[in-house]
Amino acid sequence: MCGISGFVDKALSKDDAQAIIARMVGSQLHRGPDYQGIDSPSEGVWLGHNRLAIIDLTPDGHQPMARGHLTISYNGEIYNYIEIRTELEKAGYHFTSHSDTEVILKAYEHWGADCVQHFRGMWAFALWDAQKNRLFCSRDRFGIKPFHYIHKGEAFYFASEIKALKHSRLYSGRLNSFQLMRDVQLGWSVYSNETHFHEIKQLRPGENLIFDGQWAFIYPYYCLEYVHLDPTSQPAEEFRARFFESIRLHMRADVEVGSTFSGGLDSSAVVSAVQHLFSPEKFQTFTVWYEGADERPFARQVWKKYPVITPHTLQPNPNEISEAFVRATRQFDIPVSGSSYLSQYFVMKLANEQGIKVLLDGQGSDEYLMGYHHSLYRLFATYIRQGRLLAFIRELSTFSQMQQWGLGKVVDVFLKSMLSSLLTEQHLYRLEYHHFYPNAFGRLLKTNFFFKTIDAEPLRNFSWHLLYTSILQTLLLHEDRNSMAFSIEARVPFLDHHLVEYTYSLPPHWKIYKGYTKYVLRKALADIMPEGITWRVDKKGFVTPGEILWLRNQLRWLLDEDMHLPLIERAIWEREKVKFLIGDNKNARWIWRVASLNYWYKNLK
Numbered sequence: 001m002c003g004i005s006g007f008v009d010k011a012l013s014k015d016d017a018q019a020i021i022a023r024m025v026g027s028q029l030h031r032g033p034d035y036q037g038i039d040s041p042s043e044g045v046w047l048g049h050n051r052l053a054i055i056d057l058t059p060d061g062h063q064p065m066a067r068g069h070l071t072i073s074y075n076g077e078i079y080n081y082i083e084i085r086t087e088l089e090k091a092g093y094h095f096t097s098h099s100d101t102e103v104i105l106k107a108y109e110h111w112g113a114d115c116v117q118h119f120r121g122m123w124a125f126a127l128w129d130a131q132k133n134r135l136f137c138s139r140d141r142f143g144i145k146p147f148h149y150i151h152k153g154e155a156f157y158f159a160s161e162i163k164a165l166k167h168s169r170l171y172s173g174r175l176n177s178f179q180l181m182r183d184v185q186l187g188w189s190v191y192s193n194e195t196h197f198h199e200i201k202q203l204r205p206g207e208n209l210i211f212d213g214q215w216a217f218i219y220p221y222y223c224l225e226y227v228h229l230d231p232t233s234q235p236a237e238e239f240r241a242r243f244f245e246s247i248r249l250h251m252r253a254d255v256e257v258g259s260t261f262s263g264g265l266d267s268s269a270v271v272s273a274v275q276h277l278f279s280p281e282k283f284q285t286f287t288v289w290y291e292g293a294d295e296r297p298f299a300r301q302v303w304k305k306y307p308v309i310t311p312h313t314l315q316p317n318p319n320e321i322s323e324a325f326v327r328a329t330r331q332f333d334i335p336v337s338g339s340s341y342l343s344q345y346f347v348m349k350l351a352n353e354q355g356i357k358v359l360l361d362g363q364g365s366d367e368y369l370m371g372y373h374h375s376l377y378r379l380f381a382t383y384i385r386q387g388r389l390l391a392f393i394r395e396l397s398t399f400s401q402m403q404q405w406g407l408g409k410v411v412d413v414f415l416k417s418m419l420s421s422l423l424t425e426q427h428l429y430r431l432e433y434h435h436f437y438p439n440a441f442g443r444l445l446k447t448n449f450f451f452k453t454i455d456a457e458p459l460r461n462f463s464w465h466l467l468y469t470s471i472l473q474t475l476l477l478h479e480d481r482n483s484m485a486f487s488i489e490a491r492v493p494f495l496d497h498h499l500v501e502y503t504y505s506l507p508p509h510w511k512i513y514k515g516y517t518k519y520v521l522r523k524a525l526a527d528i529m530p531e532g533i534t535w536r537v538d539k540k541g542f543v544t545p546g547e548i549l550w551l552r553n554q555l556r557w558l559l560d561e562d563m564h565l566p567l568i569e570r571a572i573w574e575r576e577k578v579k580f581l582i583g584d585n586k587n588a589r590w591i592w593r594v595a596s597l598n599y600w601y602k603n604l605k
Contacts, residue, residue: 002063003031003050003484004073004147005164006126007157008135008211010044012169021046024164030331031075031160031484039064041071041128045135049073054253054358054489055081060097067105069130074101075160076123076145077491079249084118108136113208116221120249120496124203126158135211141222142364142467142495143205144476149216150199156211161481162333165200173604174198177567178448181441184593185433187337189474191449196334205468222497224464226455227505235510238502240524246496247273250360259360260347260490261285261311263298265518266362266371268533269525270493274360275306276528286351286359287313288343290545301530314350316343321554331485332478335600337593339546341478345485352486359488363479364495367466368504369518370459370511378462379512380417385458392417395512402515402537420458425451425465437590440572459508467500547588551595552581558595564602568594 005024009017017040025036025048032050040046041064049063054077064073078084081100084107089095093106100121107115108127113136116123122144127136137158139147149158150170157168165171176198182188183196193201203209206222251257251274259274261267271285283306289296296313303311316324321342328336328345336342351359366372370379376399383392396417400410420428430447439445451469455461466472476492483490494500503511506520513519515537526534544550551559559577563570573594580591 002052002075003028003160003164004048004075004124004126005050005159006045006047006073007155007168008045008213009155009157009169010213011155012044017044017046020167020169021048023167024048024159025050027164027167028159028161030487033487035059035062037062037064039066039071041066042130042133045128047071047073047126047128052357052487052489054255056097056099057254058097061099061101063101065099065101065105067102067109070105070108070127071130072101072105072125072127074104074123074125074127076121076125076140077252077489078103078119078121078123079252079496080118080120082252113138113210113221116208120498122492122495124160133213135209137203137209137211138221139203139205139207141206141224141497142476142500143473144480144492144495146477146480147203148195148200149203149209150201151211151216152199154214156216160484162195162197162200170199171197172199177444178446180565180567180597181445182433182449183335183337183597184440184590185437185445186429186470187474187589187593188470189332189334189337189477191469191473205473224467224497224501224504226460227501229502229505235506235520236523239499239520242496242499242502243269243493243521243524244273244277246493246499247277247360249496250491250493251278253358255357256284256355257358257360257491258284258286258351258354258356260344260351260362261287261299261302262362263287263295263300263302263533264362265521265533265536266365266494268298268302268529269365269521270360270362271302271309272306272525272528275308280308282308282310284310284312284351284354284356286347286354286356287311288346288350289313289315291315293545298533298536301532305530312350312354314346316346318554320346321550322557325555325558327485328482329596329600329603332481334477335593335596337474337596338589339544339550339592341482342546343544344478344482348482348486348488348490351488357488359483359490361479361490361492362494363475363490363492364472364500365518365521367472368463368500368511369521370463371517372466373517374416375459375462375512375517376413377416377420378458379508380413381420381458382508384417384421395515398515424453425461429470437587438572438576440568440576440594442569444567457508459511460504463504547592548585551588551592555595558599559591561595561598561602563598565594565598568598 028050032052034053035051037049047064078100081103085103122140124139124145124147152170159165179196210217454464510520
């Protein structure tokens, strides 16, 4: 994992171009401390790179890398690069390094833009083709790696992070008010190709871009779709085989690999699979905990089952919270839209202190294995639309017993499930956007997002949008920024597209069944995980006391700040802030988002 930057801009003098690319590279040193490179393969074309050496640690892997008329700046990992290299060697291609970067160049030479169809991994790259006089750019299928850009006329600038693009002559600083509103009302840090800045866009997951010196032609090369599965296949066995294959590929590295570890189902599955497949002599895990939010009792079950694990745990010092928030805001280039991202920040900091450069992470499974509890509404909506009322009532009863719901909660779930069966995702999210939290934007608050119907099945349609429209894209952005802040490559084996495509297409009862979410994962991996984790029913992520305690203590100064955002109606903000400070936690997340956005806005540079 690295940092990429560059531009095609023939209006600049050579001296100005060199100064700009040097500043772009310098702004992303944290992404690649091992080597910084700059190249100008053609007039007006400049590529920059910050290298974090993971595969082929020698200078042979330095970037920008040139082979003949092709030059690339690339961030990510192509996990099946060995297999692709073997295929290309049989076709007559020769290699002078052992890096996956050179594999991309040769693959492009062989297959052209279709090369990305052969890749398994995470990537964002820009490849200059001097023969065709054009820039070919690509982002991976699920948007794990970022690709930001500005295009105006005959100039095109790109980078891993927004801060690098602020050095472009095209950057004006104009904000995207629609994104500010989505951030506050929904907690989305990105949406579609938009960012918090008007002229800065991002490639969507699964998109390629070709810039020919004037036009930027963007097109999708991948879209997750339902596929008809072999009715004779055994879902638990197939899931296990695909998950293990993903773990094997994600463990490829020339440096030590560790793992984040919460003690939850996903991270336990990753850690347990590594132990089962590789039996390493040493494997380091990294866990953050707090008083009242301590997952170590679950984590200890895995540590006990696999004693070779070296666990590292951290209870963040209260005095570090404020400093972490300030640094994270600067690092992210966007507001810190939730306190859980600070927990992730501390995990990465802990791993960095142990010299780890690669971490596995359990991100991405909730979105297609239906780990979020509000997935239940869409499951029940699916049963209602299919006329399977008995299945609906049976599953609702099972969940209410296992989760110990009272009558009020059962009625709430029932009504929301009925609503989900009657309304589209667009209508449901519009209701949340306008009515779930206070509206401090007044008449400016307009619906500025669109949920197209991808699948007639409510549960699968919801899953698609979790992956591409709503939560996952925000989670991946913060994971990238947090890991890169400490020069760590974060890998997400649950987002191998072979695994996602199969599981996404499974019937609902393999995702949620008998009171258990992620049912197929539990069945598939029950023999390698402790029983107490495999069949636990409470879900927690990177839990923090942030919105409740930190805003009233270490981060209280955020609430004492004057309101700088011109979009926010002061009277509504002051009213809700007072209610929060006297103990009303109903809108605590909204209070955090507004306060964080206000701080970010005040400190924009």
